[in-house]
Amino acid sequence: MIVPKEMIEKYKQQGYHFIGNAAVVKPCHWLKASLLSKGEKHCYKQKFYGIPSHRCLQMSPTITCTQQCLYCWRVQESDLKINQSEKVELKYEDPEKIVLKSILKQRQILSGLKGNKKVDRLMLEEAFRPIHAAISLVGEPTMYPWIGELISAFFSHGFKTVFLVTNGTMPNILSKLETEPSQLYVSLSAPNEEIYRKVCRPKIKDGWKRLHETLELLHSFSCPTVIRITLVKKLNMCNAEEYAKIISKAEPTYVEPKAAMSLGGFRWRLPTNYMPKFEEVKQFGKKIADYCGYKIIDESLNSRIVLLSRLERAIKLI
Numbered sequence: 595m596i597v598p599k600e601m602i603e604k605y606k607q608q609g610y611h612f613i614g615n616a617a618v619v620k621p622c623h624w625l626k627a628s629l630l631s632k633g634e635k636h637c638y639k640q641k642f643y644g645i646p647s648h649r650c651l652q653m654s655p656t657i658t659c660t661q662q663c664l665y666c667w668r669v670q671e672s673d674l675k676i677n678q679s680e681k682v683e684l685k686y687e688d689p690e691k692i693v694l695k696s697i698l699k700q701r702q703i704l705s706g707l708k709g710n711k712k713v714d715r716l717m718l719e720e721a722f723r724p725i726h727a728a729i730s731l732v733g734e735p736t737m738y739p740w741i742g743e744l745i746s747a748f749f750s751h752g753f754k755t756v757f758l759v760t761n762g763t764m765p766n767i768l769s770k771l772e773t774e775p776s777q778l779y780v781s782l783s784a785p786n787e788e789i790y791r792k793v794c795r796p797k798i799k800d801g802w803k804r805l806h807e808t809l810e811l812l813h814s815f816s817c818p819t820v821i822r823i824t825l826v827k828k829l830n831m832c833n834a835e836e837y838a839k840i841i842s843k844a845e846p847t848y849v850e851p852k853a854a855m856s857l858g859g860f861r862w863r864l865p866t867n868y869m870p871k872f873e874e875v876k877q878f879g880k881k882i883a884d885y886c887g888y889k890i891i892d893e894s895l896n897s898r899i900v901l902l903s904r905l906e907r908a909i910k911l912i
């Protein structure tokens with residue numbers, strides 16, 4: 595896989611830490627917020643599933659993707675006036691190396707908080723030993739050739755949970771995954787193909803068809819499954835009934851309608867007011883839930899997300 599050299603530089607400027615030239619680590623806002631508030635503030639994954647925000651390692655084994663979603667935080671080639679002559683060949687690191695180096699990078703990043711009086715010492719020590727891997731930062735992780743081995747390597751290094759987030763365009767890889775994650779996320783960012791093409795701008799011809807093949811695979815997973823709907827005003831917050839039909843067929847354990855956040859690349863492509871408010875997410879989530887027989891079982895105002903399920907409450911994983 596070849597990418598413009600400038601793209602890698604842009605990632606670095608945005609605070610991504612590279613392992614080799616394809617994998618990246620970047621602590622999310624909530625990790626530091628949790629440490630600086632002595633655990634008062636945390637991400638929705640802590641509220642819904644018991645994942646401690648200060649022990650989460652957010653990474654991706656590749657910065658490349660099959661889509662160019664308008665709302666994505668990722669630097670995309672079309673965002674930049676790039677000197678196309680300077681190209682770099684991406685070299686994928688092996689899973690073991692990625693896990694070990696991700697932990698080291700996370701420690702380096704957090705070491706700046708040592709001595710900060712707002713941070714609880716015990717919590718910081720725990721943060722140095724992450725127990726949750728979110729393979730979801732940027733890029734499509736199933737493009738990485740050893741994704742099953744990567745999940746397995748995280749578990750063998752003591753991680754209690756591993757979440758894998760995919761855009762669903764690589765069903766052939768998911769159908770052969772040797773090790774399941776603790777929870778599998780598939781993004782569904784449109785209720786139909788026309789909106790999918792407009793919002794996700796797939797680089798492959800049959801992205802929508804592949805996404806549906808992935809959704810058909812959800813029944814074959816024994817871990818909890820999630821359909822993530824990233825909502826953008828004026829683009830994909832419509833046709834709730836169509837979303838519901840897709841959900842009814844795939845029967846995920848959860849559906850997470852969530853506001854697209856105006857961060858990173860989003861800000862270059864879309865006006866800030868395209869980011870829906872929490873109440874708007876909740877109303878739209880309720881519409882979807884009503885159509886497909888799911889219920890709102892939890893919510894997080896700060897993350898602008900609601901959790902839909904047929905379960906009474908979410909399964910705590912930690």
Ligand code: SF4
Binds near residue numbers: 761
């Ligand atoms: S699928 Fe994910 S990483 Fe790829 S462009 Fe869309 S939001 Fe970004």
